[in-house]
Amino acid sequence: MHSGTTLTQFIIEEQRHIAGATGDFTALLNDVVTAIKTISNAVNKGALIGVMGSLDTENVQGETQKKLDVITNDIMIRNNEWAGHLAGMASEEMDNVYSIPTKYPLGKYLLVFDPLDGSSNVDINISVGTIFSILRAPVPNRAAAKEDFLQPGVKQVCAGYALYGSSTMLVLTTGHGVNGFTLDRDIGEFILTHEDMRIPADTKEFAINASNQRFWEAPVQRYVAECLEGKTGPRERDFNMRWIASMVAEVHRILTRGGIFMYPRDTRDPSKAGKLRLMYEANPMSFIVEQAGGKASTGYERILDVEPTDLHQRVPVILGSKNEVDVVVGYHSAPKAE
Numbered sequence: 001m002h003s004g005t006t007l008t009q010f011i012i013e014e015q016r017h018i019a020g021a022t023g024d025f026t027a028l029l030n031d032v033v034t035a036i037k038t039i040s041n042a043v044n045k046g047a048l049i050g051v052m053g054s055l056d057t058e059n060v061q062g063e064t065q066k067k068l069d070v071i072t073n074d075i076m077i078r079n080n081e082w083a084g085h086l087a088g089m090a091s092e093e094m095d096n097v098y099s100i101p102t103k104y105p106l107g108k109y110l111l112v113f114d115p116l117d118g119s120s121n122v123d124i125n126i127s128v129g130t131i132f133s134i135l136r137a138p139v140p141n142r143a144a145a146k147e148d149f150l151q152p153g154v155k156q157v158c159a160g161y162a163l164y165g166s167s168t169m170l171v172l173t174t175g176h177g178v179n180g181f182t183l184d185r186d187i188g189e190f191i192l193t194h195e196d197m198r199i200p201a202d203t204k205e206f207a208i209n210a211s212n213q214r215f216w217e218a219p220v221q222r223y224v225a226e227c228l229e230g231k232t233g234p235r236e237r238d239f240n241m242r243w244i245a246s247m248v249a250e251v252h253r254i255l256t257r258g259g260i261f262m263y264p265r266d267t268r269d270p271s272k273a274g275k276l277r278l279m280y281e282a283n284p285m286s287f288i289v290e291q292a293g294g295k296a297s298t299g300y301e302r303i304l305d306v307e308p309t310d311l312h313q314r315v316p317v318i319l320g321s322k323n324e325v326d327v328v329v330g331y332h333s334a335p336k337a338e
């Protein structure tokens, strides 16, 4: 007999307090959770079931797809298309909106996801994850078009991620704080283990891919240089640095012990505003971070306020401990001479 609250119990109890809730959202989330359990199983079995390695195909961003990028995308689709809660889906791994097959009923929500985040880590057995976001369809029960998905992050109904690490966890917000659940494989249920996760306002730990340093803009150069100066520099304390190359793992660390994560705008390719994807990565993670008391900015504006213009748009990301994000954002508005 397990002790503790299951994810299903938790969602049903949370939805009880919402006037007019029909159970559609609860059922949709249940399907997302089933997909995540299936992905967890595939990632965990790895080479035993032949899912490691790359394919010859590229996604819309021109990135070589891993076998698991495609398998996990398919798992998300198959588990969520059938039940009649969705008007459409969009994924990092699909060029266009996924239309629900006509044999299935349509619903009032949109599901957006990065089926496997950090997939460059999958072959080396380092943590990867799944990120998802749920929006309301502007017109319920009608096949969603691309424009229907282009809603700013503040409109998200729910955002979550699964982390396939030393244990599998699911971290979730519906706009009432952030809660973390750990998969108990013996009973196949996610159990509430991390109630009301809060990001400490201060930190001495930063995460950035330093190999891009020559491309960073002046505010980020200044921030990192000052961190590296440590105790004797203007920040008057020694900083630690981490880079996992798996956003889910970085955000999870920040939710657990604080920190700042940056994939800032750089000058490498002026046509791209950053590396991370607004719809599939930045918005869901920013919703979670804000709900845990942290902040998320492009350096110039709150990420959740960015009006999307494209399904696969990229955006600069600076998120984590509130006071530290404020420092970096402050440098973005400081006069150039500084």
Ligand SMILES: O=P(O)(O)OC[C@H]1O[C@](O)(COP(=O)(O)O)[C@@H](O)[C@@H]1O
Residues within 6 Å of the ligand: 063, 092, 114, 116, 117, 118, 119, 120, 209, 245, 246, 247, 248, 263, 275
């Ligand atoms: O290769 P880099 O510059 O270290 O990039 C790492 C970043 O790219 C990502 O892996 C992109 O995610 P995908 O694996 O879904 O493409 C982020 O998770 C991570 O923060």
Ligand SMILES: [Mg+2]
Residues within 6 Å of the ligand: 114, 116, 117, 118, 247, 281
């Ligand atoms: Mg990703």
Ligand SMILES: [Mg+2]
Residues within 6 Å of the ligand: 069, 092, 114, 115, 116, 117, 118, 119
């Ligand atoms: Mg991915």
